[in-house]
Amino acid sequence: MKILLTLVIEIIVAIAAGLAFIYSGIYDVSAMRPEGKFSGWILSTTMDYSVKHHAKGITVPPLTDTATVAAGFQSFSRMCVGCHGAPGVQKRGRGFNPEPPDLSEGVSDLSDAEIFWIIKNGIKMTAMPAYGPNKTDDDLWKITAFVRLLPKMTTEQYQAYKDALGDQPE
Numbered sequence: 001m002k003i004l005l006t007l008v009i010e011i012i013v014a015i016a017a018g019l020a021f022i023y024s025g026i027y028d029v030s031a032m033r034p035e036g037k038f039s040g041w042i043l044s045t046t047m048d049y050s051v052k053h054h055a056k057g058i059t060v061p062p063l064t065d066t067a068t069v070a071a072g073f074q075s076f077s078r079m080c081v082g083c084h085g086a087p088g089v090q091k092r093g094r095g096f097n098p099e100p101p102d103l104s105e106g107v108s109d110l111s112d113a114e115i116f117w118i119i120k121n122g123i124k125m126t127a128m129p130a131y132g133p134n135k136t137d138d139d140l141w142k143i144t145a146f147v148r149l150l151p152k153m154t155t156e157q158y159q160a161y162k163d164a165l166g167d168q169p170e
């Protein structure tokens with residue numbers, strides 16, 4: 001009984017301390033203040049496992065044909081390049097927290113289904129928007145097809161897409 005009472009008191013104290021911290025306003029929500037090591041780990045690990053979990057069971061259509069990739073480039077150059085950059089194109093990372101990763105480096109560890117899920121759903125509390133409400137799954141798979149190629153793409157190859165299909169800024 002004594003143990004139970006101590007536990008209840010401890011929980012109440014913890015909740016009170018948590019509330020006091022929130023209402024004190026001490027926590028700095030400024031995007032200019034980098035995440036601490038511990039909270040950064042919590043956020044990025046939660047994201048990694050959440051994406052893995054939610055992307056399970058998504059069936060990936062064929063992604064390699066030229067028309068699919070070309071359509072993907074057109075959407076990418078309109079909707080994504082501004083934040084993420086591309087081979088030979090500077091990303092607009094400054095001021096975002098977390099920064100939009102350079103997808104030429106970033107997506108190697110993600111599966112096709114995970115990339116698709118991220119583009120469709122966005123990532124909470126980051127600048128990564130959900131495109132699901134405005135685009136069909138077919139459109140989103142085309143973007144996925146293009147993003148998949150980014151890690152191996154050279155500046156010249158990206159430029160060739162621009163020359164062939166036109167640069168379409170946001």
Ligand code: HEC
Pocket residue numbers: 047075076079080081082083084096098099100101103106107115118119123126127128129131143147
């Ligand atoms: C307003 C800026 C912005 C736009 C526009 C944007 N993103 Fe993002 N994106 C982000 C940010 C910020 C993150 C990082 C989120 C994080 O670290 O949890 C991100 C993360 C991602 C990731 C996960 C990368 C990784 O290595 O974990 C993918 C994939 C991605 N975006 C693809 C896209 C695609 C494709 C588009 C266009 C359809 C797009 N994004 C448009 C800001 C943006």
